[in-house]
Amino acid sequence: MKLGVNIDHIAVLREARKIADPNPMDALSIVKRAGAEQITIHLREDRRHIQDSDAKNIIYHSSLPVNLECAIAKEIVTLACELKPHRVTLVPEKREEVTTEGGLDIFRYEEELKEVIAKFHKYEIEVSLFIDPTLKAVEMAHKLGVEWIEFHTGKYANVYAMLFSNLGNTHHSIKELELPRSELKEMLEEELTKLRALSCDAMELGFQVAAGHGLNYQNVGAIAEIETIEELNIGQSIIARSVFTGLEDAILEMKALLIR
Numbered sequence: 671m672k673l674g675v676n677i678d679h680i681a682v683l684r685e686a687r688k689i690a691d692p693n694p695m696d697a698l699s700i701v702k703r704a705g706a707e708q709i710t711i712h713l714r715e716d717r718r719h720i721q722d723s724d725a726k727n728i729i730y731h732s733s734l735p736v737n738l739e740c741a742i743a744k745e746i747v748t749l750a751c752e753l754k755p756h757r758v759t760l761v762p763e764k765r766e767e768v769t770t771e772g773g774l775d776i777f778r779y780e781e782e783l784k785e786v787i788a789k790f791h792k793y794e795i796e797v798s799l800f801i802d803p804t805l806k807a808v809e810m811a812h813k814l815g816v817e818w819i820e821f822h823t824g825k826y827a828n829v830y831a832m833l834f835s836n837l838g839n840t841h842h843s844i845k846e847l848e849l850p851r852s853e854l855k856e857m858l859e860e861e862l863t864k865l866r867a868l869s870c871d872a873m874e875l876g877f878q879v880a881a882g883h884g885l886n887y888q889n890v891g892a893i894a895e896i897e898t899i900e901e902l903n904i905g906q907s908i909i910a911r912s913v914f915t916g917l918e919d920a921i922l923e924m925k926a927l928l929i930r
């Protein structure tokens with residue numbers, strides 16, 4: 671299974687001080703040396719971490735394919751077309767959110783998406799849609815004619831963290847907090863069953879399938895076993911571990927968990 675390392679959080683640390691260090695560019699050779707297959711970055715509208723110059727330098731200099739996550743806002747789409755990453759992943763974006771909290775509502779934005787996808791295709795950029803794992807969303811993505819879909823694994827990750835709550839990785843606002851253990855176990859199995867079935871359906875429809883959000887060293891195993899998921903994009907947990915182990919070891923450890 672391929673690994674895309676989301677390096678935004680290196681820029682989060684830098685932006686906390688508004689200085690030059692740490693520079694996400696320095697991660698490129700390390701990510702490659704550690705055996706990951708892709709660099710993933712998110713150019714947010716509020717530029718809270720990755721800046722335009724980062725995106726430009728990373729896309730220009732990376733010897734690994736770059737997956738640029740972005741919203742369907744006009745300014746960002748225009749910039750992404752100029753930057754020409756290997757792939758764009760279209761994600762929802764709310765300024766007040768801490769992180770991308772769910773998949774893109776591809777029903778609400780159907781018309782805008784048609785236009786944006788056509789534009790990216792004109793620039794020969796592959797398109798992925800970050801969607802919640804539902805059959806309706808897979809079918810709509812098929813109608814929209816993209817190459818990739820990425821399933822949002824946030825719910826799986828939240829339920830997992832609640833079941834094994836000593837991990838403390840859940841966001842405090844999630845409603846699963848008060849549920850009994852038996853119910854959480856069922857929910858976890860439900861999420862996995864859904865991801866297995868939908869990734870299989872998606873593959874049969876001709877998609878390449880990725881997944882991501884909230885995946886970490888504890889919860890990634892069951893997702894890694896799903897053979898129809900080709901790639902995982904992981905950021906927070908890898909960068910968090912790298913503070914203690916260094917980036918290369920953090921990626922090597924994650925890669926080892928992805929070997930099926």
Ligand code: PXP
Pocket residue numbers: 676712739759761769770800820881882883884885903904905906907
């Ligand atoms: N995939 C997509 C589309 C994302 O937007 C993100 C960041 O929210 C990730 C993967 C990585 O998530 P995390 O940082 O929780 O590993």
